[in-house]
Amino acid sequence: MPESSASEGIVGLYGLLASAELVAFYRLSDDGKLAPTLADKAALAGMAAAEFSHFDRIRGELERLGADPGQAMAPFTGPLDAFHARTVPSDWLEGLVKAYVGDGMAADFYRAVAEVLDPGPRTLVLEVLADTGHAQFAVDHVRAAIAADPKVAGRLALWARRLVGEALSQAQRVIADHPPLADLLVGDGASQLGEMGRMLAQLTDAHAHRMRALGLAD
Amino acid sequence: MPESSASEGIVGLYGLLASAELVAFYRLSDDGKLAPTLADKAALAGMAAAEFSHFDRIRGELERLGADPGQAMAPFTGPLDAFHARTVPSDWLEGLVKAYVGDGMAADFYRAVAEVLDPGPRTLVLEVLADTGHAQFAVDHVRAAIAADPKVAGRLALWARRLVGEALSQAQRVIADHPPLADLLVGDGASQLGEMGRMLAQLTDAHAHRMRALGLAD
Numbered sequence: 123m124p125e126s127s128a129s130e131g132i133v134g135l136y137g138l139l140a141s142a143e144l145v146a147f148y149r150l151s152d153d154g155k156l157a158p159t160l161a162d163k164a165a166l167a168g169m170a171a172a173e174f175s176h177f178d179r180i181r182g183e184l185e186r187l188g189a190d191p192g193q194a195m196a197p198f199t200g201p202l203d204a205f206h207a208r209t210v211p212s213d214w215l216e217g218l219v220k221a222y223v224g225d226g227m228a229a230d231f232y233r234a235v236a237e238v239l240d241p242g243p244r245t246l247v248l249e250v251l252a253d254t255g256h257a258q259f260a261v262d263h264v265r266a267a268i269a270a271d272p273k274v275a276g277r278l279a280l281w282a283r284r285l286v287g288e289a290l291s292q293a294q295r296v297i298a299d300h301p302p303l304a305d306l307l308v309g310d311g312a313s314q315l316g317e318m319g320r321m322l323a324q325l326t327d328a329h330a331h332r333m334r335a336l337g338l339a340d
Numbered sequence: 341m342p343e344s345s346a347s348e349g350i351v352g353l354y355g356l357l358a359s360a361e362l363v364a365f366y367r368l369s370d371d372g373k374l375a376p377t378l379a380d381k382a383a384l385a386g387m388a389a390a391e392f393s394h395f396d397r398i399r400g401e402l403e404r405l406g407a408d409p410g411q412a413m414a415p416f417t418g419p420l421d422a423f424h425a426r427t428v429p430s431d432w433l434e435g436l437v438k439a440y441v442g443d444g445m446a447a448d449f450y451r452a453v454a455e456v457l458d459p460g461p462r463t464l465v466l467e468v469l470a471d472t473g474h475a476q477f478a479v480d481h482v483r484a485a486i487a488a489d490p491k492v493a494g495r496l497a498l499w500a501r502r503l504v505g506e507a508l509s510q511a512q513r514v515i516a517d518h519p520p521l522a523d524l525l526v527g528d529g530a531s532q533l534g535e536m537g538r539m540l541a542q543l544t545d546a547h548a549h550r551m552r553a554l555g556l557a558d
Binding site: 144147148151152154155159160161163164167168170171174175177178181191192195196199 | 362369379386396
């Protein structure tokens with residue numbers, strides 16, 4: 123792959139990450155308004171603040187590469203906003219499931235991406251994906267809610283399936299619209315479909331694992 | 341003032357500060373959704389994240405004092421939410437004016453409070469009130485908007501007056517409802533009204549100064 127295409131791919135990847143982190147900041151602070159206690163509200167605000175610091179890290183890296191962060195991010199805000207507009211949680215528990223399932227899938231995706239990167243970008247991508255505390259917080263609260271009222275499990279399992287469907291459809295749109303990013307992620311040419319299939323299978327396995335952690339049928 | 345009343349006053353003050361910072365986090369992230377560009381959206385998210393880190397600092401201090409942060413904050417969320425519910429910005433510029441004028445008045449108020457505190461709490465209060473970058477950002481954007489369309493100045497000046505009226509009415513409610521906090525702020529007994537009057541006069545002067553900085557009539 124020629125140098126310019128590789129660096130276009132990296133700027134695309136960082137733009138996607140920065141955009142996702144900033145959207146996650148706004149989404150977590152939206153979900154925090156549904157929090158039943160001040161402590162939960164503070165916890166969500168803390169997660170949002172952590173997303174912002176990740177965003178800030180990637181934005182700095184884009185600037186270091188001579189890219190305009192706003193330009194690098196712009197192509198991805200449409201699909202990300204579309205995903206979130208189609209999956210507005212109707213209550214606190216749906217918000218937690220979304221934070222856990224959605225961010226978990228996103229993290230898996232980025233980890234898969236990191237494997238094909240050079241050491242510098244790989245370290246950065248893995249660092250900004252460090253768990254910001256969503257996972258255990260969401261698992262504890264969702265399991266407690268199911269223990270208190272087992273019938274919420276069915277509704278939340280359906281909700282999680284809808285999240286996955288919407289996420290995959292937006293991810294396909296992103297990849298189809300950004301050839302340099304697609305090349306970076308799955309290589310070009312004949313092997314592309316096979317690579318993509320392997321990646322999706324990994325994502326689906328990890329998702330099933332997360333659903334069991336929440337106490338939900340996958 | 342007896343020891344228990346003094347520490348009740350400090351816990352009350354920290355509860356008020358923590359509550360205000362957490363509410364500010366959520367309000368700034370709400371206002372950020374109105375931002376016209378990705379860069380502005382990122383700037384508001386950064387300010388919100390700074391508010392969260394101040395909140396986190398005060399929460400740690402409440403825990404160190406053996407107080408429950410949720411309990412210390414609870415009495416203040418009503419008036420703070422009422423203030424924000426009555427002053428929802430209808431656009432990006434109103435949001436900026438609110439961030440600048442509202443946070444400026446809040447900071448003046450806390451600085452006045454800091455003067456009557458012991459050195460330890462005083463340093464903490466002054467530190468968490470360090471400007472988080474709202475001021476210059478808001479001034480630059482509001483002045484540019486007025487330069488581009490001078491007739492927005494009248495609307496924004498009215499809006500700022502409404503903000504001040506609502507803020508003072510909620511501040512009076514907070515002080516009336518919390519005698520230990522009132523004692524801490526204005527002393528007890530005969531001098532109370534005089535002290536309060538002096539504090540309001542200082543706040544009003546500083547407000548007039550901020551309105552001129554924005555290019556608005558006060």
